[in-house]
Amino acid sequence: ETGVTQTPRHLVMGMTNKKSLKCEQHLGHNAMYWYKQSAKKPLELMFVYNFKEQTENNSVPSRFSPECPNSSHLFLHLHTLQPEDSALYLCASSQGQGTGELFFGEGSRLTVL
């Protein structure tokens, strides 16, 4: 138990569907991150939020839309995805942006058919 909870753990969706991934951290951190991990590839940083404000978008396609309503919650809205978007999506949080320890959730395994 890392204090970062991701739901759902597994998601299967068609290319025309719209779905959302949710992340919640119970650690009082002020920075949150989305990472993508495709099969046998390194983790790719997607988005960074600091105090609810998006501070980085690492050239992520617009079919991925993040939302951070408060410092404890982070969403990743998905629409018109492609099969190559199938991956493990990991949420993380830290006390400061890019400093100290990153606490990761268990991830959401996404399959796009």
Add this chain to the structure above:
Amino acid sequence: LAKTTQPISMDSYEGQEVNITCSHNNIATNDYITWYQQFPSQGPRFIIQGYKTKVTNEVASLFIPADRKSSTLSLPRVSLSDTAVYYCLLLSGGYNKLIFGAGTRLAVHP
């Protein structure tokens, strides 16, 4: 971007000490060297962090030479459950430091 270089894979046997070296020739003054462990289908987990010399905790030791251009993660007496991917990162407050490399895939054999 500061970059780290690690071996792609390593093999070991139960009970042995494993040392994984990470090269970071362009490390900045305010960078901290941080190691993570990742099991399949799970998020990475923090192992240890250091700035210079030696740091030890209950699971590992981190050795950093004076020039800080490399670091070595030492896992004492590994077990089968230590089979995982180990990542070396440099953290100092900028988002561009939160980049994971390919990591080192450690396989521990009986």
